Amino acid sequence: MEHKNAQGNDHATPADFAAWLRQQLERRGYDLRPRGGGQTRFAQDSGIGAGTVSRMLRGQGAMETRVLQMLAEALELPLAEVLVAAGVLSRNELQAVQHKGPRPDPLTPEQAADELGITDPQSRTLFVSMTETLRQQRAERGEGRTAEN
Template sequence: MEHKNSRGKDLATPADFAAWLKRQLEHRGYDLRPRGGGQTRFAEDSGIGAGTVSRMLRGQAATETRVLQMLADTLQIPLAEVLVAAGVLSRGELQNVRNPAQREVPITPEEAADELGITDPIKRQVFVSMTETLRQQRAENGDGRIAEN
């Protein structure tokens, strides 16, 4: 079950992540039954603290990126997939990162300044001027090559 985050995106819940992690560990031979030793063995294999592993499997851990990276490395799963499973990213956000939308028309220096949040009039003028200078150098080089300075 996914929930909406503050930006309205569908994200996995901590319970979803716990169920996903249990499936991943059991698929790799970790015995998660009481006294099965799987949690302890996974904690040792991954370098993640036993308490953190236990909390993740109970759906109680607010996981850190470092822990998720260790989990991905140990399970040999791309970090991006773990981030989706953990509810850090939605599938849609991951898709947007993997396949960013291409602009049909390049943006103007003014639009770039807007997107970058440059609002100070002097800094904005410097940014636009520098961008125009670099665009002119690129045009003078031809073939879309960037000028070597």
């Protein structure tokens, strides 16, 4: 299940991820009952630390990309599916990235700053200025359009 976050995007919660992971492990034969040994066995099979597996199953702790990659490999799932389950990406964000076509026009430096999340006024000014300088130098050398995607 996904929930709206502060930005209005749908992201899975840590509890959702814990339930999803539990289901994935049980589906693969790991006995997650107390003293079932499934957590320990999965930790050994996946190379993920036992404490990390325990925290993930309890819905605690921040997810590291490296751990999510290892989890995807151990579960033989696409990393994208694990990132959505972990709440790193929403399904909408994943689809937007997967189905993003080429831009009809190059980005302006201001648009690039927006997409990169550069919000500090001084940093934006520096970024825009540097981009314009590079664009002008390239135009002077006859290298054509500079912000092609």
